[in-house]
Amino acid sequence: MANKKILISGNEAIAEGALAAGCSFYAGYPITPQNEIIAYMASQMPERGGVFVQAESELAAINMVFGASATGARAMTSSSSPGISLKQEGISYLAGAQLPAVIVNIMRAGPGLGNIWPAQSDYFQATRSGGHGDYHCIVLAFASVQEAYDMMQLAFDLADKYRNPVIILGDGLLGQMMEPIVAKRISPIVYRSNKQKKWALTGCKGRKPNIIRSLYMSQDALEKSNFSLQAKYQKIKKSEERYEGWFLDDAKIILVAHGSMARIAKGAVKALRDKGKRIGLIRPITLWPFPAKIFRQLVMENKKLTFLAVEMSFGQMVEDVRLSVNGKVPVKFFGRSGGAVLTAEEIIREVNKLE
Amino acid sequence: MIEKIIIAGSGGQGIMLAGKILAETAMQEGRAVTWLPAYGPEVRGGTSHCMLIISDQEISSPCVDKADTLIIMNGPSVVKFKGRVKNNGLLIINSSLSSANIKSQAKIVKQPFTDMAIALGNIKVANMIALGCYLANKKIVAAKNLSRVIQKIAPEDKKALIKINQEALEKGLKV
Incomplete structure (x- = not known):
């Protein structure tokens, strides 16, 4: 299988990418449109030496991930919007206890049970800490099946590096579609030794016991823990911003879009460039930390820019664009949400309205 | 070059499989696909469809609004999808399961794929006859490569079905 192209869905690529990254524990509960992740894990984990649990609920699954992660395992769960809402308590606990974990959200349209069609309306929930308390998950968004596969390695590495939960944000379109990818050779899971994780609960014979908790009864102790969390978040903000840019050098209008909207926006940019329009695109890859630096830099160089945030929501990521440019240039929004996928033609019409 | 395709029919007709085989073949020929x-309740019956894009260049949206080629395998899908083909496109209809008299600017090809499959000895290979018919009208991929993909992707317990599927493809190429 080495360096050979395979045709695979986004959901399967996520699962295969996780296994290639050494994920040895998966717990989940089914929900459309991400069931292929669970199905793939159910068939592959036992064969490749890992642990698969179909939990009795989303709440159980996220807490199983908490337990597995506490022992040093690379652990993950996946779900879609309503299921991710149910996991928020556990995600807050993971953040509070500084445990690494990967949580995949293949978004569907909401609110409530909504429907199973693609949406990007969980952006706030993912980037603003969906559970209680002052915390952040690192949030990564992929725009192709290849990137879904590659991103799993990054997700587990960042989770371990910062001892922090990482959310992968995709949507039904990206989860369901098949595209060719180049995958590593499929092989048994290479376990990372949990000895490298000095904080893990591995049995304390001959050493001081480790304690993993998010409960700090005294005000001083909790605030001290929160200060260290905040210091960590600042460090992540400083070093982990990621984005992809097209035609930023001479663009007068820059579209901003993540995930599946970014690839569709790219189609619009190509068509408009062919007509001589000076248009570009920024695709944030880290949604938290949001890649604010490139926006600040562009606005400093060119005061006549206009940004147009394009989302399958009624305006969430656009707030991060506005915060990044801080009122210095206009930031417009175009989006719809309810399961409909914006087309390149709709985006082109919206861009043409700007002038 | 960009070819946008919708294949529609009912659950059980191998609509998804036909699309995957075509996609796999295009991938092996070095195309973006x-x-x-x-992925809705269609999984449990009713009309089912898949959308394919084959291109020389990077593909932005995987969604197909108006198709260059629309392949319809049953009556209910005619009602649902008949408007989704471009005026200069190709519309292939399984006339065994649809007697509708369709008016379209597209080139219409009607063939009794299901009856032909029954004559071959397995009703389920109507999808491969339709693919053959498509390739006879538009050489998007090489038929011999598609035939090889049929062989390659068949799981161990389905190896016995390779031959009849390849025969079905051949039959479609000759209509």
């Missing part, structure tokens, strides 16, 4: 299934 996306395949997007209907």
Whole structure:
């Protein structure tokens, strides 16, 4: 299988990418449109030496991930919007206890049970800490099946590096579609030794016991823990911003879009460039930390820019664009949400309205 | 070059499989390709469809609004999808399961794929006859490569079915 192209869905690529990254524990509960992740894990984990649990609920699954992660395992769960809402308590606990974990959200349209069609309306929930308390998950968004596969390695590495939960944000379109990818050779899971994780609960014979908790009864102790969390978040903000840019050098209008909207926006940019329009695109890859630096830099160089945030929501990521440019240039929004996928033609019409 | 395809029919007709085989073949020929299934309650019956894009260049949206080629395998899908083909496109209809008299600017090809499959000895290979018919009208991929993909992707317990599927493809190429 080495360096050979395979045709695979986004959901399967996520699962295969996780296994290639050494994920040895998966717990989940089914929900459309991400069931292929669970199905793939159910068939592959036992064969490749890992642990698969179909939990009795989303709440159980996220807490199983908490337990597995506490022992040093690379652990993950996946779900879609309503299921991710149910996991928020556990995600807050993971953040509070500084445990690494990967949580995949293949978004569907909401609110409530909504429907199973693609949406990007969980952006706030993912980037603003969906559970209680002052915390952040690192949030990564992929725009192709290849990137879904590659991103799993990054997700587990960042989770371990910062001892922090990482959310992968995709949507039904990206989860369901098949595209060719180049995958590593499929092989048994290479376990990372949990000895490298000095904080893990591995049995304390001959050493001081480790304690993993998010409960700090005294005000001083909790605030001290929160200060260290905040210091960590600042460090992540400083070093982990990621984005992809097209035609930023001479663009007068820059579209901003993540995930599946970014690839569709790219189609619009190509068509408009062919007509001589000076248009570009920024695709944030880290949604938290949001890649604010490139926006600040562009606005400093060119005061006549206009940004147009394009989302399958009624305006969430656009707030991060506005915060990044801080009122210095206009930031417009175009989006719809309810399961409909914006087309390149709709985006082109919206861009043409700007002038 | 960009070819956008919708294949529609009912659950059980191998609509998804036909799309995947075509996508896999295009991939092996070095093209960019996306395949997007209907992932709703269609899985449990009713009309089912998938959308494919085959291109020389990077593909932006995997969604197909108006198709260059629309392949319809049953009556209910004619009602649902008949408007989704471009005026200069190709519309292939399984006349065994649809007697509708369709008016379209597209080139219409009607063939009794299901009856032909029954004559071959397995009703389930109507999808491969339709693919053959498509390739006879538009050489998007080489038929011999598609035939090889049929062989390659068949799981161990389905190896016995390779031959009849390849025969079905051949039959479609000759209609």
